[in-house]
Amino acid sequence: MTDTLTPVLTANWADERSWTLASYESSGGYRALDTALAMTPDAVIAAVKDSGLRGRGGAGFPTGMKWGFIPQDNPKPKYLVVNADESEPGTCKDIPLMMASPHTLVEGVIISSYAIRANQAFIYVRGEVLHVIRRVQRAVQEAYLSGHLGKNIHGSGYDLDIVVHAGAGAYICGEETALLEGLEGRRGQPRLRPPFPAVAGLYASPTVINNVESIASVPSIIGRGADWFASMGTEKSQGFGIFSLSGHVRRPGQYEAPLGTTLRTLIDLAGGVREGHELKFWTPGGSSTPLLTAEHLDVPLDFEGVGAAGSMLGTRALQIFDDTVCVVRATLRWTEFYKHESCGKCTPCREGTWWLVQVLTALERGQGREEDLELLLDQCDNILGRSFCALADGAVSPITSSIKHFRDEYVAHLTHGGCPFDPAAATLFAPAGATA
Amino acid sequence: MTLSPETYDELRQIAARYPEPRSGLLPMLHLVQSAQGRVTPEGIEACAEVLGLTPAEVSGVATFYTMYKRRPVGDYHVGVCTNTLCAVMGGDAIFERLKDHLDVGNDETTPDAPGRRSITLEHVECNAACDYAPVMMVNWEFMDNMTPESAVRLVDDLRSGAEVRSTRGPRVVTWRQAERVLAGFPDDLADEGPSAGPASLAGLELARERGWSAPDAPEEDR
16 A cells, blocks of 8 residues: 655655755666666656656646657657746646756656657746746756766767756746747747647657656656556556645645545645635646535546546646635636736637636626626637637636536625625635634 | 847857757847846847847747836836735735835836835736745745735835845845846856745655655665
């Protein structure tokens, strides 16, 4: 029986100067790289396939299979691009990972690049995290100076260069093809697929794009074995992941556990919901994953379990809202976010998110009509699945799921002539007397 | 102020990091902001010249990304997260208090005053620190677990020139110095600040208390 928490990626975060090469190497860092370089690239891909690792950036696509799609007979250079543009509301795992242990990522980049036969890799970090960028820049520099990067790595004959690239503030660049546009110096607008990046990605060359946590998991898989990794988790969602608890729990934070754990377990570990209050609604994997409620406390947090409950595992960004929070206010704010972040390429998303904000704003102020709920759902129906990328799909998730679970609360805004909640009661510094 | 020859050299250095020079455009625009306090028409033309693009093409990119500013930014850029979770936990109240205290609106800058540093106030989207909500950013350094009172103290310290430290980072530099790091010219502050904040370690500490770990790997004993 696997333990409730299984720190692997987070295991060294409390170490003295954990971000330095010396600290990372003292706990066995860069030994997996030697193991990998002694294997053939295809054997590394096979190990990652066998481990069952699925993309930790939200979509859950099998990582080894993605690597296997790179056409090795294509004469163009191959590229590895790390998606470190962590911006999905609620998601906060990659940023602390890169701050505390950037070398875990760098070692993963080298092994992964070796596997797909890339000699150039990029780490695309969102621009709004200055100190994380400093730490990643330093880690890359240290890796060069000690022969983990550059020419003839560890005497293997394999060469790799890494460029750390800072973004400039665009949620959409977390979408992999928009990220490539940003990395090519263009507006970050998603590309039509096919062709997929594995065939024509960066500079129209074969490209693998993986999330930080996926790549950071690779050294442990190579170092300790695919079977070890697959011994954790559930049948189709193997391994461990970082679960990020935020909001109205007593000890929010990062909890690394086997996939398939439950919110009941995690909230218990986090000391429970804020005293005197109850869980009202939560996101399993960021704001783009449909809201769940207290009914879903025992849903296994793996790709299949959350899917069967009508949502998505996403990035395991568990945002916890207690009974002081107005779901209409929460939904409106997320909708304003999607409107702001829509790249403008597809009409249903560009125009649709604007209209969603109009209708929701009126409802939140108690100025709408009950029929507006049907109007909203109709708008959502005309946005979902009708745009190039998943931003539009994510934008309708909070709306359709909140109406499904909390229709009465929307109606209450109309009968009450505005929001019946006191926003002060939901704050962490709620004054005495503020009530839900 | 015109761009110096050194800045032109650095723009070319950025472009040279990539297999195709245009890939340097985002960091190049960060460097322009570092040199001139905003994305200037001159900076756009410089990027266009270095990359062989038209100014319109560069402008099209500069206007897409929210970190690029067309109006001068103050000595410090102060962001308050008002995405749903931080807003609910107190971000809305903090942002209101700061607008009132600084007497500026969203994306506005405090007027120049003798002996005072200037601040540009903006509400920002999720900055990937939700376990530290409500979160603020100063020049994109984390300011965790804020309250309206601590936010007022923070901006007062910034305006008076007192040293301010990020809760998970170094002493705060100016916005223009920060932009230089984003352009890929490190400032040697990577070793300042902690490995992680308390929330980042919540699960690890609990696992240690209870003796929980990932299973042993067979290979580890070799």
